[in-house]
Amino acid sequence: MPELPEVTAIAVYLDSVMAGLPIRRVDVASLSVLKTADPPYTALPGRTVSVVDRIGKYLVIRTAPGPDTSADEPEIDLVIHLSKAGWVRWSSALSQTPPRPGGKGPIALRVHCGLPGEGFDVTEAGTQKRLAAWIVRDPAEVERIASLGPDVLALSRDEFAAILAGKGSRLKTLLTDQRVIAGIGNAYSDEILHTAKLSPFATAKGLTQEQVDELYRVSRSVLLDAVARLETREVATMKSEKRTGLQVHARTGLPCPVCGDTVREVSYSDRSFQYCPTCQTGGRILADRRMSRLLK
Structure with a gap:
């Protein structure tokens, strides 16, 4: 997308x-x-x-x-x-x-x-x-x-922190909710959380101030780096350039380029997201709802 x-x-x-x-x-x-x-x-x-x-x-x-x-x-x-x-x-x-x-x-x-x-x-x-x-x-x-929230690249650090403050939503959900923050979708939220070393299932209210600072910094750097890469490309080649720049999204089963662990996936009925257990969850494998249903 x-x-x-x-x-x-x-x-x-x-x-x-x-x-x-x-x-x-x-x-x-x-x-x-x-x-x-x-x-x-x-x-x-x-x-x-x-x-x-x-x-x-x-x-x-x-x-x-x-x-x-x-x-x-x-x-x-x-x-x-x-x-x-x-x-x-x-x-x-x-x-x-x-x-x-x-x-x-x-x-x-x-x-x-x-x-x-x-x-x-x-x-x-x-x-x-x-x-x-x-x-x-x-x-x-x-x-x-x-109904869009503020553009992610227009937010100051304090504005970003105020959006997260006290919210019990999971970070994956919060970052991709366009009514809260506009611009981030499934792919780049995976990349942002991986780079920030945060679990997709972590809640916003559970973050330390240092983690909020890092999430803000990484959100900007991941998106701005991607923009800089893509702006040098013709429209016809942007899709392939996007794929080459991704570290975890759509890389299920491949080694994490940071630590070498296997990239894992959590699937829902109409979408999925990817993460690295070593980098983001302390080695814990997150529950995959699709697999949970199959095992019942």
């Missing part, structure tokens, strides 16, 4: 190639991708991309009136949440044939901008269609954005 580093890098890349370009056409291929109808997606053609940025794990393409569009709408934004299997593919040879609505291919949305052939596809792999897009006058109109 694209998280803060990937969405930041995608936004930086798209901004570098799209800012100042006119939107020529928008093709909607997935019947379920658009979550709003006012303004309609047909309001985007003729407008100019002003900037591409990020809010939490949401990609925000901001547009301003073009020379042939009304100035009555000073801003209309295309907001995209890539969910679990979404991605963005920029091309200078984009097909001019609209993708077939409701087709079985991965394309959900196609945006033509700049010269003929330039633009990007928003794609989603797999059969679970969770990718979402909104056309809004202000990103705050998107309910999920309005």
Whole structure:
């Protein structure tokens, strides 16, 4: 799932190639991708991309009136949440044939901008269609954005500590709850907790001040290091670069690169997370709920 580093890098890349370009056409291929109808997606053609940025794990393409569009709408934004299997593919040879609505291919949305052939596809792999897009006058109109907690990279140490203070939630749950802290997902929460040498099942209220300090420092360093790696890559190679930078996430059964112990997994019905027993839990193997059910 694209998280803060990937969405930041995608936004930086798209901004570098799209800012100042006119939107020529928008093709909607997935019947379920658009979550709003006012303004309609047909309001985007003729407008100019002003900037591409990020809010939490949401990609925000901001547009301003073009020379042939009304100035009555000073801003209309295309907001995209890539969910679990979404991605963005920029091309200078984009097909001019609209993708077939409701087709079985991965394309959900196609945006033509700049010269003929330039633009990007928003794609989603797999059969679970969770990718979402909104056309809004202000990103705050998107309910999920309005309910986001503060961005993890915008927090001071004291603000971060105040969020954790007294909470009985497990760290894994707390770090990935976008209503509490925005930007961290399943993969980077695994990496942050591993680097900070903290158990995913530890509670926030059980941390010492030194552990809070370390968790804050590591959260920033892991995410900023990932952003720095990914920003040097084309969008097409970001996924592979993300995988090469991970130490425990999605590495079940492999040796921990820090201590050599076997990376373990805890599985739920629709997700899993990974950790190193030696680095994070004092050698204790955490209960895997999937295995617990099988053994009953």
